[in-house]
Amino acid sequence: MDSIAILEKLVSFPTVSRDSNLDLLDFVEDLLSSKRFSTTRVYSEDKQKANLLVKIGPEDEAGVLLSGHSDVVPVDNQDWSVPPFELTPSGDKFIGRGTADMKGFLACSLAALLAAKDKSLKTPLWLAISYDEEVGCIGVRRLLDMMVVTETKPLLCIVGEPTLMEVANGHKGKVSLRLTCHGRGGHSAMAPHLLNALLMASEFARVFRLIQDDLMRGDVQDEDYEIPFSSIHMAKIEGGIAANIVPERATVDFEIRHLPKENLDKLMEKLERSAKDIEGYTKHDFPESRIELEVVNSYPGLITSTKEPVAEFMQSLTDKNPTIKVSYGTEGGLIHERLGVPTIICGPGSMDQGHKADEFISRDQLARCDRMFARLLVRLEAGISLTDIRS
Ligand SMILES: [Zn+2]
Numbered sequence: 314m315d316s317i318a319i320l321e322k323l324v325s326f327p328t329v330s331r332d333s334n335l336d337l338l339d340f341v342e343d344l345l346s347s348k349r350f351s352t353t354r355v356y357s358e359d360k361q362k363a364n365l366l367v368k369i370g371p372e373d374e375a376g377v378l379l380s381g382h383s384d385v386v387p388v389d390n391q392d393w394s395v396p397p398f399e400l401t402p403s404g405d406k407f408i409g410r411g412t413a414d415m416k417g418f419l420a421c422s423l424a425a426l427l428a429a430k431d432k433s434l435k436t437p438l439w440l441a442i443s444y445d446e447e448v449g450c451i452g453v454r455r456l457l458d459m460m461v462v463t464e465t466k467p468l469l470c471i472v473g474e475p476t477l478m479e480v481a482n483g484h485k486g487k488v489s490l491r492l493t494c495h496g497r498g499g500h501s502a503m504a505p506h507l508l509n510a511l512l513m514a515s516e517f518a519r520v521f522r523l524i525q526d527d528l529m530r531g532d533v534q535d536e537d538y539e540i541p542f543s544s545i546h547m548a549k550i551e552g553g554i555a556a557n558i559v560p561e562r563a564t565v566d567f568e569i570r571h572l573p574k575e576n577l578d579k580l581m582e583k584l585e586r587s588a589k590d591i592e593g594y595t596k597h598d599f600p601e602s603r604i605e606l607e608v609v610n611s612y613p614g615l616i617t618s619t620k621e622p623v624a625e626f627m628q629s630l631t632d633k634n635p636t637i638k639v640s641y642g643t644e645g646g647l648i649h650e651r652l653g654v655p656t657i658i659c660g661p662g663s664m665d666q667g668h669k670a671d672e673f674i675s676r677d678q679l680a681r682c683d684r685m686f687a688r689l690l691v692r693l694e695a696g697i698s699l700t701d702i703r704s
Pocket residue numbers: 382414415446474
């Protein structure tokens with residue numbers, strides 16, 4: 314099966330993050346049902362989803378790890394011109410949910426594994442397929458828990474999020490947070506004697522604006538990013554029941570997208586101090602006044618030095634230097650943090666098409682990714698040493 318035929322199959326599994334990805338993994342395991350492949354599943358707690366780690370090549374040797382997620386974002390309320398979970402050819406492109414983000418990469422990776430079956434690799438090729446990436450890089454954490462303690466660490470990791478086959482060496486990290494404000498509720502006629510939790514929550518709009526101004530003008534900048542500084546974003550305020558009731562509880566959901574070198578502790582301190590301030594000046598009259606700050610989810614940013622030999626290695630595969638950084642997050646930050654291996658983001662298609670109706674990938678992008686893997690297989694047959702990748 315070539316990468317296009319495999320992509321057709323992969324797209325036909327509606328692996329929206331909220332649903333199971335096990336049918337897709339069954340297909341992958343059937344496709345790779347040869348003794349030459351070793352496959353390991355690492356399940357989610359409820360066993361409805363799993364990560365899959367596939368390996369081919371000498372056991373106990375460190376391999377080149379390809380990494381991709383199997384889940385896709387929903388198609389609800391999107392205006393698709395074709396059935397989203399079928400691969401529809403249209404001119405020089407293929408339309409379908411996940412074609413760009415990121416089943417195109419998985420299809421090319423699987424085609425490369427099939428091609429590797431007839432070769433004798435000195436350096437192994439590994440593929441990690443994760444679940445629940447789209448909802449905060451959840452699934453891969455369980456796989457990494459296993460890899461940290463049991464596996465020979467990979468030599469290098471290529472995360473195949475769509476970069477139009479450019480080589481990216483970095484992305485921002487993300488922290489999702491929730492503030493919960495507790496005031497004193499009651500009849501709205503008594504509002505001046507009560508503590509409106511929604512008003513406490515809305516005071517944070519000013520705090521966020523001040524913090525954003527500081528970040529924008531601060532020293533931590535990286536011009537490789539479209540937004541060259543860390544950002545803070547207020548996403549949702551919730552509270553209140555009816556106009557005649559003073560709300561006693563309100564929540565604010567917000568997000569920080571930070572440069573890898575940002576001092577997050579300092580940022581968190583500022584937020585905690587603001588929460589304490591707002592709590593402080595209401596506490597005298599309302600002892601129950603309280604603001605809780607909670608981290609809901611986070612993943613680290615990624616920065617891989619372009620001075621490392623890995624840059625040259627990637628150039629030999631793609632004819633491109635790692636010179637771009639991507640604005641979206643990937644599993645790369647976690648992989649680099651947990652396994653300590655050089656990690657690069659490079660995959661077919663563009664994130665401009667990701668998460669949208671009529672998501673597509675071009676034939677040319679798939680062909681380029683196939684070409685990168687053909688070159689990689691040549692290198693794996695010859696054998697890759699640690700010095701090819703790290704200084
Ligand atoms: Zn993705």
